[in-house]
Amino acid sequence: MVNIFTITSLSAFVFASTTSLLLVQTVTAKPVQTKKQVNQPILFNSRLQIYPANNSLPASRLITIEGVIKKSSKMQITEAKLTTYEEFAAKTGEYKSSISNNRMVWIVTGFVQGELRMAKGRSVCTDNAKLVELTDAETGDSFGRSIYCPPNNQMNFMP
Template sequence: MQITEAKLTTYEEFAAKTGEYKSSISNNRMVWIVTGFVHQGELRMSKGRSVCTDNAKLVEVMDAETGDSFGRSIYCPPNNVINFMP
């Protein structure tokens, strides 16, 4: 993965910007929002039901204190997706 941005912010600011709010995470918790690209290679998405073949954009939210991941989003260009479900 080629990292293009890493931003330190509060979870509250992240949740307000994305609409992804989990009540189990304190609003004051500091998180890293790490954005990057996987230019070549397959990346499984949607619980293994589809594969992004190239140019996937990844956004991961990580706890700044513990390094634990709060989640990852994968964005794939439409022409690079192989779906295994009809």
């Protein structure tokens, strides 16, 4: 009878001690503070990113014109403009539901002298291709590029 009492007492003591320790840790624990960047893209369905509005951010939180031009090093830049996605979509007719109309974007326009191969080498613009690149002003993510070839300068290799 002494052995059962000792094992039971030991189990009760361990249980009480563990419970008290957990309770003390829960009551005295400080919340973990994390820096949340509110306007960063949100991953949706593990593939699609949603870009919320960020037009109220200070300019110091956006990519500078030098930073966006550095990414477009292959072209001779004619214009780089910081604007909202809504303005871009109104001018081009292109609209992505994953990007808020009040998202700040850089529109970089320029020309590439000489031959320009497009995706997978299937098409070639033989000379003076005009490029329009759309870049997120906060993250630097590319939202796409349009390539326009002057008449008689585009060759198509598609079968």
